[in-house]
Amino acid sequence: MSRENETFLSSIESNKGIIYKVANSYCKDADDREDLIQEIILQLWKAFPAFKPEFKLSTWMYRIALNVAISAYRKASKRRQIHQPLSDTTLYLVEDKSESNEKRDVLQSLIKELKEVDRALILLYLDGYLYPEIGQVLGLSESNVATKLSRIKQQLKKKFTAK
Amino acid sequence: MQDIELQQIWKLYDEKLQEQLIFNRKNAAEITKLKVKSELASLRPIKIFTVMAGILWVFFLDLLLINIFPGGSMFLLISIGFIALVNNIAVGIYIYQLVLISVINISSPVVKTQKYLASLVNSTLWVTKILMLQLPFWTTFFLSSSWLGTGNPIFWVIQGVITLSFAGLAIWLFINIRYENRDKRWFKFLFGNYEWTPIMKAKEMLVQIEEYEQE
Numbered sequence: 044m045s046r047e048n049e050t051f052l053s054s055i056e057s058n059k060g061i062i063y064k065v066a067n068s069y070c071k072d073a074d075d076r077e078d079l080i081q082e083i084i085l086q087l088w089k090a091f092p093a094f095k096p097e098f099k100l101s102t103w104m105y106r107i108a109l110n111v112a113i114s115a116y117r118k119a120s121k122r123r124q125i126h127q128p129l130s131d132t133t134l135y136l137v138e139d140k141s142e143s144n145e146k147r148d149v150l151q152s153l154i155k156e157l158k159e160v161d162r163a164l165i166l167l168y169l170d171g172y173l174y175p176e177i178g179q180v181l182g183l184s185e186s187n188v189a190t191k192l193s194r195i196k197q198q199l200k201k202k203f204t205a206k
Numbered sequence: 207m208q209d210i211e212l213q214q215i216w217k218l219y220d221e222k223l224q225e226q227l228i229f230n231r232k233n234a235a236e237i238t239k240l241k242v243k244s245e246l247a248s249l250r251p252i253k254i255f256t257v258m259a260g261i262l263w264v265f266f267l268d269l270l271l272i273n274i275f276p277g278g279s280m281f282l283l284i285s286i287g288f289i290a291l292v293n294n295i296a297v298g299i300y301i302y303q304l305v306l307i308s309v310i311n312i313s314s315p316v317v318k319t320q321k322y323l324a325s326l327v328n329s330t331l332w333v334t335k336i337l338m339l340q341l342p343f344w345t346t347f348f349l350s351s352s353w354l355g356t357g358n359p360i361f362w363v364i365q366g367v368i369t370l371s372f373a374g375l376a377i378w379l380f381i382n383i384r385y386e387n388r389d390k391r392w393f394k395f396l397f398g399n400y401e402w403t404p405i406m407k408a409k410e411m412l413v414q415i416e417e418y419e420q421e
Contacts, residue, residue, distance in 0.1 A: 052234055060223045081237055088238045090313050109316045113411070114323060133233040137226045147219050150212065160414050163316055169216035182315025183418065191418065196209060203212075 051091050055084060058104050063134050064170070065105070068154055068162055069112040080133050083108045105167065105180050113159045149206050153199055161195050168192055257304065260297040267293055285347035292340040296333045303329060321415045327408035328385075334397075335380045342373040385409040 055062070062083050070076040087107050094103055154162055160181070167177045174185045174192075181188070267290035274282060303326050310322060345368050353361075387393045388406055 048235065048238055051238065052231055055234055056229045056231065059227055059229045060220060063223060063227055064220075084234055084237045085240065086312055093313065103313060106316060107313050110312050110314075110319045113316065113320055131230055131233045133230050133237070135228050135230070136223070137228060144215075144218065144222075146215050150215050151219075158414050159411065160317065160320070160418060169213055170220070171213070180316060182317040187418065196212065199212065 047091070051088060054091075054100055054104075055087065058101055059134055061101060061104050061170075062108055063136075064166060065108040065112050066134075067151070068166055069159070077132055079112060083111045084133065086111050099176075102172075102176060102180055109163045109166075109180070113163065149203060150199075153202050153206075156202075157195065157198075161191070164188065164191055165195050165199065168196075257297070257300050260293070260300060264290065264293045264297050279349070280351050281346050281349035285343040288343045289340045289347075292336055296337050299329065299333050317415055317418060320411055324408040324411040324415070327405055328412060330405050331383060331385070331409075335383050338376050338379040338383065341376040341379075342369050345369045345372050 062080055066076045066079040066083065070079055087104060090107055094100070154165060157165065163181060164177065167180060172180070174188045177183070177188045177192075178185050183191075267286065271283075271286050271290050274286065278286075306326055307323075310319065312319065345365070349365070383393075383397075385406065388409075
């Protein structure tokens, strides 16, 4: 395995949460999620040679992961793009059956109800990114991020309380 | 409920992922070795077959036009000429779309990339609108100028009604094939197939992006 390959895999491993969270937020079921995870990793790999170290790796990964997930015709190309879809799962959770978190499940289901760009915005916010960073990933001004985020948070909190 | 509470719920989720999320390194390594047959495959809004068939079709029309040009009837020349023109434009736009899609930078800011992609897919609506304009010319290509003075008036009345009906239908479709009519029954009947889903989704995305750009 080449050095570039090793570096790439280590970068993915250290940011695996980003890929999983994006895929989980844009997919309805586990099969769909696995397809998307594989597609995101493939697109990251293809873009990796052009990655500039002066950028934050996690921000760069978020951009690509969100772009792949949001692309309108992703579902149409499902499993066709990757020629021989891999049978094994690339990212998976070791389920702890005893642990059930109702609030977390409600929040996740509410996020999935949001429009695609709104979903991207709230994911970045919840992950602790600052407004300028969110603006960078999405290509929006800070004031636009603030306005939209305030509206989405209100919407989420209202629905959350109602549940 | 406070903002902090939402972030706390998410933080707990994130911690759980850190502990329990398993990365299958071997599988990921396999992905980096996969040969993607076509760079365009993932984002292509139409099948390659459609483009190939389109190229063959316009090639046939252009060839036909060149061959009939010296002595063909006026009706035939105008009809085939217009049909060829419309189809050439459509195939040209499809190829242009494919080329543009292949050079998209997926690591650009999300809103910019999505707007670009959605605009490209949305332009397929325009190709369909333009293609509709050829409809009346399919009712005139077989006519002969020599029939003008000698033909049966009833024939010309029927011909006129058919051609005008097709022209009316073509103009109506040209005007009405748009996203706003997506829920109309006739629209779903004509375009409710697999290929149209991404186009409608792309338009939805453009509407979302416009909302973002307004503020």
